[in-house]
Amino acid sequence: MNVFVQLADALIKENKIDSAIRVLDRCIEVIPEENVPYDESAHNIATLYFSLGEIEKAKKIASGVLDNYIANIDWMLRLKPLHREQVVSSIDRNFYMYYDLIRSSFQYDNAFIQPYSDQFNLLYEKFQSGIPNGARN
Numbered sequence: 001m002n003v004f005v006q007l008a009d010a011l012i013k014e015n016k017i018d019s020a021i022r023v024l025d026r027c028i029e030v031i032p033e034e035n036v037p038y039d040e041s042a043h044n045i046a047t048l049y050f051s052l053g054e055i056e057k058a059k060k061i062a063s064g065v066l067d068n069y070i071a072n073i074d075w076m077l078r079l080k081p082l083h084r085e086q087v088v089s090s091i092d093r094n095f096y097m098y099y100d101l102i103r104s105s106f107q108y109d110n111a112f113i114q115p116y117s118d119q120f121n122l123l124y125e126k127f128q129s130g131i132p133n134g135a136r137n
Contacts, residue, residue: 001027001041008048021052028061038064040097047101050108059112062105066116069098073123081130095124 004027011020024045042065049058072094076087084091098120105113 001031001036001045005044005048012048012052017052020048021054024048024052024054024057028057033064037068039068040065043097043101047104050105055108058105059109062101062113066098066101069094069101070116070119070123073098073127077123077126091127095120095127 004023008020008023008027011017011023027045038061042061046058046061046065049055049061073091076084076091076094079087098116102113102117102120106117
């Protein structure tokens with residue numbers, strides 16, 4: 001996906017917007033979510049779609065990416081404190097990327113992103129409080 005993102009970004013810099021959209025569309029066509037779940041690698045695709053005005057396409061990708069961040073964070077927060085300490089950098093990375101996508105999405109569709117923002121706040125509060133979310137081994 002990164003190759004498609006780099007190409008689309010270069011096309012945007014050359015003001016070839018239609019070509020950039022076609023590149024992103026092709027990426028989604030050849031690497032569908034059914035085969036490769038949207039994770040951090042699709043993050044930039046959603047961001048580029050938003051910036052190109054392709055809001056519905058962006059929201060579809062962003063939903064998958066954000067759901068993935070939520071699942072990752074929730075799982076890591078459920079770990080017992082000792083095990084959670086071992087993955088704290090992964091937790092931080094997922095929170096950072098989650099927040100970044102929320103921040104960049106707000107300007108395009110506040111109603112779409114608000115529930116994700118609320119979920120982010122709940123997860124971050126659990127993380128900050130150190131209270132396990134159903135801690136397990």
